Amino acid sequence: MAGGVDDDEYGEDSATVDQPITPWTISVASGYSLMRDSRHNKGLAFTEKERDAHYLRGLLPPVVLSQELQEKKMMNIIRQYTVPLHRYMAMIDLQERNERLFYKLLVNNVEELLPIVYTPTFGEACQKFGSIFKHPQGLYISLKEKGKILEILKNWTERTVQVIVVTDGERILGLGDLGCQGMGIPVGKLSLYTALGGVCPSLCLPVTIGVGTNNEKLLNDEFYMGLRQKRATGKEYADLLQEFMCAIKPNYGEKILIQLEDFANHNAFELLARYSSTHLFFNDDIQGTAAVVLAGLLSALRLLGGTLADHTFLFLGAGEAGTGIADLIALEISEQNGKPIEENRKKIWLVD
The missing domain is CATH 3.40.50.10380 (Malic enzyme, N-terminal domain)
Known part of the structure; x- marks a missing residue:
C-alpha cells in the first residue's frame, strides 16, 4: 500500500481462497455492502482491525465471536427445529448470508446435516x-x-x-x-x-x-x-x-x-x-452411481472369492441408475473374460 503501510496489516493481501477477507474488484467492498456479501461476510467473527479497515464499526454489536462459537450457536438453533424442511431452510438462509460458516457447519457435522442439505x-x-x-x-x-x-x-x-x-x-x-x-x-x-x-x-x-x-x-x-x-x-x-x-x-x-x-x-x-x-461430460445417475456400485461389488468379491462372471445380477427396475449399473457390470465382466458384452449381459436381469 502507498505511504509505507504494511500490506498485511489488515490481512487483505495475505487472504487466501480458504480465508478471504475483502472481495477485490474495481473497488473494495466495505461497510454494509460487505456484510451483505455471503461469500465474504463473517458476521460477528470480524476482528477489531477488520471492523476498522472495512468501516464496520457500529454496524455490528461490539462483541467478537470466533467462528467456532458461531458454529455452536447455529447448531443449537438448527437442532431446535423438529421438522427437517425447517432445518433445510435454516441452512439455506445461513448459506445466503455467511457461506464460510455454512460450510464449516456442513464439514464438521456432515453425518447430521448431509440428510438435510x-x-x-x-x-x-x-x-x-x-x-x-x-x-x-x-x-x-x-x-x-x-x-x-x-x-x-x-x-x-x-x-x-x-x-x-x-x-x-x-x-x-x-x-x-x-x-x-x-x-x-x-x-x-x-x-x-x-x-x-x-x-x-x-x-x-x-x-x-x-x-x-x-x-x-x-x-x-x-x-x-x-x-x-x-x-x-x-x-x-x-x-x-x-x-x-x-x-x-x-x-x-x-x-x-x-x-x-x-x-x-x-x-x-x-x-x-x-x-x-x-465435452468433459458425465451423467451422475448413469455413470456416477454405476461406478460406486461396481466398486462395492469388486470389494465384496475380495471376501466371497471368484469373479463377477460367477454371479447372476437381478435389478428391480430399469431406470437410469439400474441401466447404467448393469451396463458397467457387463463391461467389467467383458474386460475380465474377453467375451463380447452382449454375451455377458445374459447374466443380468432387469425386472419391472
Missing part, C-alpha cells in the same frame, strides 16, 4: 421450492433465453467456473417432473463438491434448464417458478440444449466439467452419447 430432505424442498424460494442460487436458462444463452452465462458473477451441475427437472429423485423447482438438485450436489470434495464454491455453477413441466399440480400452483407450459420435446428441446452446450466452452474454457442430474431416461442417454466425446 441433500437426500432425503431436499427432495421435499424441491417439491415446495416455489413457496420457500428467497434468493437465486444458480442460473435459470429457459426457452425464453433461446438465442441469448452465451449472454446469459456472462450474467453469472463468477468468471472462473470449473464445474457445472445441470438439470432439466424432469426426473427429480423419485418425485417425478418438478420443472424449474429441480434447482435444489444442482445446488445440493455442488454443496457436496465443496463440503466433501474441497472444491471452492466460487468455482461451482448450478444450472436449471427450463422447458416447461408435465406436472399438472405445478402448472396450477400460483407459486410455481417455471414456464407454465407442457414440457418441450423434440427439436425445440434439442436446440436449446445444443445452444447451452456450445456456449459453455467460450465462457469457461475447454476443461469445464459438466455433470447432468435427474434428466429423464430418454434424454439422459441421448445427451450422454451426443456430448461425451466433445
Whole structure:
C-alpha cells in the first residue's frame, strides 16, 4: 500500500481462497455492502482491525465471536427445529448470508446435516421450492433465453467456473417432473463438491434448464417458478440444449466439467452419447452411481472369492441408475473374460 503501510496489516493481501477477507474488484467492498456479501461476510467473527479497515464499526454489536462459537450457536438453533424442511431452510438462509460458516457447519457435522442439505430432505424442498424460494442460487436458462444463452452465462458473477451441475427437472429423485423447482438438485450436489470434495464454491455453477413441466399440480400452483407450459420435446428441446452446450466452452474454457442430474431416461442417454466425446461430460445417475456400485461389488468379491462372471445380477427396475449399473457390470465382466458384452449381459436381469 502507498505511504509505507504494511500490506498485511489488515490481512487483505495475505487472504487466501480458504480465508478471504475483502472481495477485490474495481473497488473494495466495505461497510454494509460487505456484510451483505455471503461469500465474504463473517458476521460477528470480524476482528477489531477488520471492523476498522472495512468501516464496520457500529454496524455490528461490539462483541467478537470466533467462528467456532458461531458454529455452536447455529447448531443449537438448527437442532431446535423438529421438522427437517425447517432445518433445510435454516441452512439455506445461513448459506445466503455467511457461506464460510455454512460450510464449516456442513464439514464438521456432515453425518447430521448431509440428510438435510441433500437426500432425503431436499427432495421435499424441491417439491415446495416455489413457496420457500428467497434468493437465486444458480442460473435459470429457459426457452425464453433461446438465442441469448452465451449472454446469459456472462450474467453469472463468477468468471472462473470449473464445474457445472445441470438439470432439466424432469426426473427429480423419485418425485417425478418438478420443472424449474429441480434447482435444489444442482445446488445440493455442488454443496457436496465443496463440503466433501474441497472444491471452492466460487468455482461451482448450478444450472436449471427450463422447458416447461408435465406436472399438472405445478402448472396450477400460483407459486410455481417455471414456464407454465407442457414440457418441450423434440427439436425445440434439442436446440436449446445444443445452444447451452456450445456456449459453455467460450465462457469457461475447454476443461469445464459438466455433470447432468435427474434428466429423464430418454434424454439422459441421448445427451450422454451426443456430448461425451466433445465435452468433459458425465451423467451422475448413469455413470456416477454405476461406478460406486461396481466398486462395492469388486470389494465384496475380495471376501466371497471368484469373479463377477460367477454371479447372476437381478435389478428391480430399469431406470437410469439400474441401466447404467448393469451396463458397467457387463463391461467389467467383458474386460475380465474377453467375451463380447452382449454375451455377458445374459447374466443380468432387469425386472419391472
